[in-house]
Amino acid sequence: MNTKVLVAPSPHVHSGDSIQKNMYGVVFAMLPALLFSFFYFGLGALVVTLTAVASCYLFEFLIQKYILQSEVTINDGSALITGILLAFNVPSNLPIWIIIIGALVSIGIGKMTFGGLGNNVFNPALVGRVFLLISFPVQMTSWPKPTGLSSGYIDVETGATPLAIIKEGLNSGQPLSKLMSEIPSNMDLFLGNMGGSMGEIAGAALVLGLIYMLIRKIITWHIPVSVIGSVAIFTGILHMVDPEAYAGPLFHILTGGLLLGGIFMATDYVTSPMSNKGMIIYGIGIGVLTVVIRVFGAYPEGVSFAILIMNAFVPLINVYVKPKRFGEKRK
Amino acid sequence: MLKTFSIGGIHPAENKLSADSAIQALPIPQMVSIPISQHIGAPATPVVKKNDEVKVGQLIAKSSGFVSANIHSSVSGKVFKVDDIMDASGFRRTSIIIKVEGDEWLEHIDRSEKLLTEISASKEEIIKRVGDAGIVGLGGATFPAHVKLSVPPGKTAEVLIINAVECEPYLTSDHRIMLEKGDEVLVGTQILMKALEVNKAIIGIENNKPDAIAHLTKLATNYEGIEICPLKTQYPQGGEKQLISATIKREVPSGALPIEVGAVVQNVGTAYAVYEAIQKNKPLIERVATITGKSLKNPSNWMFRIGTPVKDIIEAAGGMPEDTGKIVGGGPMMGKALSSVDVPLTKGSSGLLLLPREETARKATKACIRCGKCVSVCPMGLEPYLLMVCADQKNYERLEKDAVMDCIECGSCSYTCPAHRPLLDYIRLGKGKVGQIMRARK
Numbered sequence: 001m002n003t004k005v006l007v008a009p010s011p012h013v014h015s016g017d018s019i020q021k022n023m024y025g026v027v028f029a030m031l032p033a034l035l036f037s038f039f040y041f042g043l044g045a046l047v048v049t050l051t052a053v054a055s056c057y058l059f060e061f062l063i064q065k066y067i068l069q070s071e072v073t074i075n076d077g078s079a080l081i082t083g084i085l086l087a088f089n090v091p092s093n094l095p096i097w098i099i100i101i102g103a104l105v106s107i108g109i110g111k112m113t114f115g116g117l118g119n120n121v122f123n124p125a126l127v128g129r130v131f132l133l134i135s136f137p138v139q140m141t142s143w144p145k146p147t148g149l150s151s152g153y154i155d156v157e158t159g160a161t162p163l164a165i166i167k168e169g170l171n172s173g174q175p176l177s178k179l180m181s182e183i184p185s186n187m188d189l190f191l192g193n194m195g196g197s198m199g200e201i202a203g204a205a206l207v208l209g210l211i212y213m214l215i216r217k218i219i220t221w222h223i224p225v226s227v228i229g230s231v232a233i234f235t236g237i238l239h240m241v242d243p244e245a246y247a248g249p250l251f252h253i254l255t256g257g258l259l260l261g262g263i264f265m266a267t268d269y270v271t272s273p274m275s276n277k278g279m280i281i282y283g284i285g286i287g288v289l290t291v292v293i294r295v296f297g298a299y300p301e302g303v304s305f306a307i308l309i310m311n312a313f314v315p316l317i318n319v320y321v322k323p324k325r326f327g328e329k330r331k
Numbered sequence: 332m333l334k335t336f337s338i339g340g341i342h343p344a345e346n347k348l349s350a351d352s353a354i355q356a357l358p359i360p361q362m363v364s365i366p367i368s369q370h371i372g373a374p375a376t377p378v379v380k381k382n383d384e385v386k387v388g389q390l391i392a393k394s395s396g397f398v399s400a401n402i403h404s405s406v407s408g409k410v411f412k413v414d415d416i417m418d419a420s421g422f423r424r425t426s427i428i429i430k431v432e433g434d435e436w437l438e439h440i441d442r443s444e445k446l447l448t449e450i451s452a453s454k455e456e457i458i459k460r461v462g463d464a465g466i467v468g469l470g471g472a473t474f475p476a477h478v479k480l481s482v483p484p485g486k487t488a489e490v491l492i493i494n495a496v497e498c499e500p501y502l503t504s505d506h507r508i509m510l511e512k513g514d515e516v517l518v519g520t521q522i523l524m525k526a527l528e529v530n531k532a533i534i535g536i537e538n539n540k541p542d543a544i545a546h547l548t549k550l551a552t553n554y555e556g557i558e559i560c561p562l563k564t565q566y567p568q569g570g571e572k573q574l575i576s577a578t579i580k581r582e583v584p585s586g587a588l589p590i591e592v593g594a595v596v597q598n599v600g601t602a603y604a605v606y607e608a609i610q611k612n613k614p615l616i617e618r619v620a621t622i623t624g625k626s627l628k629n630p631s632n633w634m635f636r637i638g639t640p641v642k643d644i645i646e647a648a649g650g651m652p653e654d655t656g657k658i659v660g661g662g663p664m665m666g667k668a669l670s671s672v673d674v675p676l677t678k679g680s681s682g683l684l685l686l687p688r689e690e691t692a693r694k695a696t697k698a699c700i701r702c703g704k705c706v707s708v709c710p711m712g713l714e715p716y717l718l719m720v721c722a723d724q725k726n727y728e729r730l731e732k733d734a735v736m737d738c739i740e741c742g743s744c745s746y747t748c749p750a751h752r753p754l755l756d757y758i759r760l761g762k763g764k765v766g767q768i769m770r771a772r773k
């Protein structure tokens with residue numbers, strides 16, 4: 001019995017969970033939406049996704065190796081997620097050089113300046129997306145029509161998103177009932193048959209991803225349900241007050257990347273609160289801000305801004321919203 | 332829906348390898364070393380000296396206060412020496428080392444197998460004799476049993492809860508006791524009920540032991556006031572506060588004892604030891620332990636004499652496997668890693684687990700990705716990620732404010748963390764320091 005044994009404090013076993021398992025789990029959950037975007041936008045979707053992912057990996061590698069001179073951790077899967085999410089958030093005909101700038105801003109400014117994975121305050125993909133939206137408003141809002149697998153890359157027919165149609169129509173004084181006839185049916189919206197950025201269009205695929213992540217326990221229901229639920233309630237109330245001025249809840253849920261944001265971006269581990277109560281407050285904040293921006297603001301869509309604004313509140317939420325302690329006296 | 336506790340919890344692989352192995356008697360060793368501190372509280376005071384002859388069951392160290400416990404000889408023979416030796420904690424502690432000669436028991440101990448259901452002892456007598464017999468909580472905490480039975484003035488016990496959860500993976504000693512000593516456990520439970528003057532007892536068993544639930548439910552019809560409560564398998568349900576929450580849906584307030592909500596919790600093994608002490612005059616000189624591990628030849632359950640060296644039980648189970656990386660006294664979640672196989676098995680030894688090197692090696696720590704999983708599994712509703720950071724930064728004020736002292740050290744956070752962060756290591760460090768500061772303030 002001369003075996004050398006380890007002496008360490010308990011626990012002596014581990015669940016086997018790892019950062020990679022969670023990150024690649026999220027990637028797997030995004031696959032249906034990715035396949036849908038290839039199906040609707042063809043070649044363009046493929047070019048945009050590959051460019052975004054490759055440049056995210058490259059920038060993370062270069063920054064870690066040569067600027068920070070720290071351990072290179074590109075294998076953790078987080079750069080892959082940022083790349084795919086960035087691609088999901090842009091039109092499928094976006095020129096390659098703009099995508100590369102987006103990736104640099106996402107990884108460089110959104111993530112690495114804060115110290116890398118785990119330390120960033122804002123969702124990196126959204127930082128990149130909003131930067132592009134403000135810098136290249138024309139390219140970022142010319143949405144290709146979903147014409148199918150044979151679609152080309154740059155030379156495609158473009159059109160407005162449903163939210164933009166409604167916004168401009170209402171601004172020029174047209175009644176909502178007339179505008180609604182110009183946009184695709186709810187079923188088409190759910191299946192993604194509309195103009196928009198790559199990942200936002202296919203509600204069905206995004207919901208499939210959500211179900212997968214819930215089953216695998218990668219995320220909990222708190223954020224997606226509170227984001228989508230609060231949008232439904234808020235727009236429902238507005239719709240009841242004046243059905244000619246405000247579109248109904250289903251329309252708001254199925255358009256403008258609300259599902260993409262609520263399922264894949266608001267739930268980003270690093271930039272969302274730690275406790276269940278905190279997650280619900282954060283989710284409701286995103287839902288309410290989204291509706292306020294969409295309905296009363298200048299932009300037709302508000303999910304990205306709403307998430308980034310609520311990201312900034314996360315540290316505050318973590319300090320003031322504590323989980324329910326065991327044995328705490330009920331007030 | 333099966334009952335379970337209110338917040339958090341995990342479900343690690345159960346690995347109850349030895350569940351079907353009946354309890355066997357471990358051969359008496361040639362030499363036993365019996366530490367005088369095998370319980371929470373003041374160490375006992377030795378009452379024997381070198382060369383004294385002792386018999387099985389004879390008092391060899393006397394309780395030295397209210398929170399302390401008597402120690403009895405587990406063998407017959409001659410005291411070899413009273414000396415400091417290393418025990419399972421890794422520290423050198425005073426132990427009474429006895430050279431075994433024969434197996435001669437004190438005469439008043441009833442060694443027959445006959446079941447005695449008639450309880451003649453009075454409440455006061457029971458509490459006194461439980462104390463005399465040196466009985467401590469056998470679930471692993473080893474808190475002297477008579478202290479819990481002495482309800483403080485102004486408080487009343489409403490219900491006795493018997494902890495038969497055995498939520499630690501691998502361990503099966505309580506499971507076997509229920510199957511093989513079911514009647515004795517139930518009589519023991521009734522003795523405890525009498526001592527506490529309660530007419531209700533609940534035995535909480537996790538539903539990964541359906542045979543034990545069925546067996547005790549059948550037997551319990553013969554005993555008044557005992558209810559068997561099947562529970563959803565969920566770690567750390569064997570924690571006192573968690574078990575109370577699971578069985579009677581009451582939450583013991585932070586810093587308070589179970590009696591605050593009218594409950595007293597005793598382990599199922601303790602109930603058996605109480606039966607033996609009151610009905611058979613037998614002090615706590617032996618108990619059941621599981622020896623287990625995936626590479627072990629023969630995972631099994633043994634009745635051993637207190638003070639038997641760890642290596643004996645390993646030999647009995649087929650010897651130490653080649654790939655052993657860690658020897659754990661207790662279960663994989665809360666057990667203590669041993670540094671030697673020469674240390675003695677004691678009153679608190681519920682099992683011994685030999686973990687293969689690959690299974691127990693810690694992986695490299697990564698940056699916290701703030702996934703919140705540690706918060707969601709914490710059964711006390713704490714924020715392990717935050718406590719770790721505060722402990723690291725020596726921010727003891729914040730640690731205290733964020734309830735670090737509520738931590739029951741179950742290890743669910745470290746077990747779950749996808750970044751392999753040693754959360755509990757840091758929290759323990761912080762707890763120790765905050766405890767010191769709080770005591771200094773008093």
